[in-house]
Amino acid sequence: MTGLAPIDGLVVLAILAKAIDYGAALLAIGGVLFSIIFSQRAEASVLRLARQLAVGAALVGLAVLAVRFGIRAARISGMGLDGAIDPMMLGFVWESPLGTAAIWRGMGELAILTVLIPRIGRWIALAGSLAVAISFAQVGHSLGAPRAPLAILLALHLLAAAFWVGALLPLHRAARTPAGGDLLHYFGNAAAFGVAVLIVAGVALAWLLAGSAAALWGTAYGAALLAKVGLVSALLGLAALNKVRLVPAFRVGSPSATTALRRSISIEMLAVVLILLATATLTTVTTPPVNL
Amino acid sequence: MIKQTLLGLAVTVIPMLAAAHSKSEATTPANGATVSDVSELSMRFDDPMRIISVTLISPDGNIDIERETGMDPATEFRAMPVEALEPGSYRFDWRGMASDGHPMQGSFSFTVAE
Numbered sequence: 001m002t003g004l005a006p007i008d009g010l011v012v013l014a015i016l017a018k019a020i021d022y023g024a025a026l027l028a029i030g031g032v033l034f035s036i037i038f039s040q041r042a043e044a045s046v047l048r049l050a051r052q053l054a055v056g057a058a059l060v061g062l063a064v065l066a067v068r069f070g071i072r073a074a075r076i077s078g079m080g081l082d083g084a085i086d087p088m089m090l091g092f093v094w095e096s097p098l099g100t101a102a103i104w105r106g107m108g109e110l111a112i113l114t115v116l117i118p119r120i121g122r123w124i125a126l127a128g129s130l131a132v133a134i135s136f137a138q139v140g141h142s143l144g145a146p147r148a149p150l151a152i153l154l155a156l157h158l159l160a161a162a163f164w165v166g167a168l169l170p171l172h173r174a175a176r177t178p179a180g181g182d183l184l185h186y187f188g189n190a191a192a193f194g195v196a197v198l199i200v201a202g203v204a205l206a207w208l209l210a211g212s213a214a215a216l217w218g219t220a221y222g223a224a225l226l227a228k229v230g231l232v233s234a235l236l237g238l239a240a241l242n243k244v245r246l247v248p249a250f251r252v253g254s255p256s257a258t259t260a261l262r263r264s265i266s267i268e269m270l271a272v273v274l275i276l277l278a279t280a281t282l283t284t285v286t287t288p289p290v291n292l
Numbered sequence: 293m294i295k296q297t298l299l300g301l302a303v304t305v306i307p308m309l310a311a312a313h314s315k316s317e318a319t320t321p322a323n324g325a326t327v328s329d330v331s332e333l334s335m336r337f338d339d340p341m342r343i344i345s346v347t348l349i350s351p352d353g354n355i356d357i358e359r360e361t362g363m364d365p366a367t368e369f370r371a372m373p374v375e376a377l378e379p380g381s382y383r384f385d386w387r388g389m390a391s392d393g394h395p396m397q398g399s400f401s402f403t404v405a406e
Contacts, residue, residue, distance in 0.1 A: 005397070075387075076389045139393050141392065
């Protein structure tokens with residue numbers, strides 16, 4: 001197995017914090033997208049939940065961003081946890097691309113808080129969502145060549161993932177009452193387009209970073225990426241089941257469909273958590289084959 | 293399952309030059325080499341690397357070394373042992389940060405013969 005960095009306690013901590021950072025960013029962006037895209041179709045309580053979700057996730061995102069600075073300072077310092085508060089180490093992290101990414105992500109997440117302000121607020125929050133998506137292209141291997149395609153593909157991949165992930169909780173709420181049937185159906189159609197963007201951008205990114213399909217075998221990057229793809233496939237299977245079977249049954253008022261649909265959405269959320277952990281592992285301890 | 297996979301990955305990996313961002317890394321002394329004396333310890337990277345902490349370890353403990361390269365990112369790092377190295381085995385450990393922000397670490401080992 002090549003291209004795997006040593007793993008110690010701080011690295012595990014870094015992976016967990018990064019997964020939370022990813023999750024918070026996706027929920028914050030997704031909550032904003034949901035409240036804009038479905039503003040005419042979703043009930044007021046569902047829209048309120050989406051906005052609250054965006055704000056809560058943005059606050060968690062801001063807090064975990066600060067924690068990640070400390071963890072990274074500790075990792076580079078060689079001093080263990082003491083390095084997390086060492087001004088010089090924190091300065092090095094601030095000067096690094098993570099500092100640039102943190103400015104974009106932090107400003108974006110602050111802007112997302114305005115989603116609670118009627119009318120104008122959601123457009124500021126939408127601009128914030130774009131800033132958060134762009135922030136991910138300011139750090140790590142997306143800085144490599146070709147820079148522009150990598151950045152655009154990554155931002156699109158994240159926006160599509162956020163649209164899906166951020167919708168799960170509001171849809172779970174909507175599936176409580178029969179009135180949510182139309183929203184679920186409409187989401188299924190929009191998501192089919194979103195999933196296409198997600199997959200095309202994801203495959204293109206993997207292609208640029210791996211260089212060849214053969215490079216996926218025998219490399220740590222390949223193993224982690226294949227684990228992620230396996231989890232995403234399971235999630236897509238569930239989503240397809242919802243769209244083709246459960247949502248239509250729910251719309252005609254089948255009593256068992258409500259429970260089945262809500263359970264299926266809950267399992268989707270669990271799959272998302274596992275995917276984020278796999279992604280955080282991928283981006284923390286493995287090296288893309290093109291850089292080996 | 294992920295946990296097991298991770299654990300498996302961690303176990304199967306031998307301690308290595310984890311300098312993922314620096315494919316043409318070369319060290320003096322070379323990794324695994326047996327040398328008669330060590331006038332300098334150096335590493336080359338193909339991309340500037342900010343080397344933050346360095347340690348030279350012998351079976352008797354840490355050995356004092358003097359850095360010639362500071363903490364600014366550089367493609368070549370140099371340090372000197374403060375005193376001539378006694379015969380024995382040594383390991384040089386380093387930590388730092390690559391120009392894309394990734395924390396990096398690595399090590400190389402060598403033997404000083406009589």
